Amino acid sequence: MATTIKSILSGATFGAALIAAGVYSPSVIIGQMRLSDFHMLKTFLAASASSAIAIILTNKYNISSCKARTPATVNLFSPFDGNILGGAALGFGMALTGACPGTLIPQLVAGVRSGPLVLLGGLLGGILFSKFGKPLLGKVRMGDLVDKPTVFQSLEMTQGDATAIYEALCIAVIGSLTRFFPDGEGLLVPSVVGGMLIGVSQGASLLLTGGTLGISGAYEQLGDLFWWAEQSAVEGGKKPRPSIRATSFALGTVLGSWGLFEYLGLTIPSSELEIGPFRAVLGGILLTFGSRIAGGCTSGHGISGMSQLSVASIVTVTSIFGGGVALAALIG
Structure with missing residues (x-):
């Protein structure tokens, strides 16, 4: 019970940080993939840089001993092919939906119209990965x-x-982006401050749970639960229920994002984007299936893995943005 409560509290700080940072709006994410809005990238780099400090400090004082992410492979052409293919699929999903596995939760809280259908796709992606994706991993x-x-x-x-x-590289890139692509109006806090708040939530996760941020595992666990329930109902199996530990973090993310959203009296993010039902569901499937093939999502690889300088995470994040930017250029 204590572990579950700590995980919920950790998720709550993450959810609140996402709301404060303002990176949950579909227009922000799709704008980044179109290379027309760099709020997401500036926030992302600030979050990763501040997370790196949190990880070093907690490791130094033996508060946490989190390990860097290792390669994900499907044994096709490279030890990193799972990171490459899964990352690209995740990037496709982000370009289609304007969401990622983590920011989808604040979108649902905020009432973003495409959110429920993206969630449906995300759950389907978790179900498909649980049955058909896991055997692909080598x-x-x-x-x-x-x-x-x-x-x-x-x-x-x-x-x-x-x-x-x-850290110096992140600061240099953030500085250059801020000079040429300054923050727009309507943000609760500047991009850098928003990223640092996400970094604070990383520190909270390390202190409370000993682990780093990451949310896509919750979709996989819900997929495991679906097939367990199906087998139990149809075949009368008596296998033990699969773990749903990661869902407590996701629940905390819901509570934290909802709490800050309501406290500040925020409104639904304005957007001229029209994300149709098919696009939303397909994108949602790609978000979760891709992130699980890659072994993590934009929070697990992007914020946590990059801050640990994991080679697999660097490859994954490069593939995420490469895939997302390429698809955004094709579909406009």
Whole structure:
């Protein structure tokens, strides 16, 4: 029970941070994929940079010992092919829906019209992955990629030195983007502040649960639960119920985003985008199926994995934005 409560509290801080940062609006995410609005990228980099500091501090004082993400493979053409293909699919889903597995929850809370259908697609994606996606995942045969999953381990650097370089790089990119693409009007807080708030929620997650942020696992666990219930009902199986631990974090995200949204009296994000039913459901399927093939989503790989300088996370995030930008250019 105590573990569940801590996970809910961790999710609540994350949900509130997403609302405060304003990155849950479909127009913000699709605008980023169209390279016309860089609020998402600035927030993302600030969140990752501040998360890196939180991870180093909690590891130093033995509060957490979270490990960097390792490659995901489907054994087609590369040890990272799961990261590449899954990341691209996730990027496609983001370009179609203006959502990701994490920001979908604040969208539902805010009453974004496409949200329920994207959620339907997300649940279908979790169900499909549970049955058909898991068998696709293989074992990485190159031991060094598992034993040394980070950039600094591969280059034989210290984590502190590598993180300092990463922080400087993030600051430089954020500064350049802010100069040429300043924040628009209507934000609760500047992009950098919003990203730092997400970084604070990363620290809360490490303190409360010992683990980093990540939400796509909840969709997979709900898919596991669906097939368990189906087997129990049809075949009378007596297998133990699968874990739904990740859903407590998702529940907390609902509560945190709803609480801040209502407290501030916010309204539905305005948008001229029209996301039709088929596009919403298909995009939702791609969001969750892709993120699980890749072993994480924009929060798990993008915020948490990048901050640990995981090679797999860097590959995944590159694929997410590459896929999303490419599809956005095709569909307009």
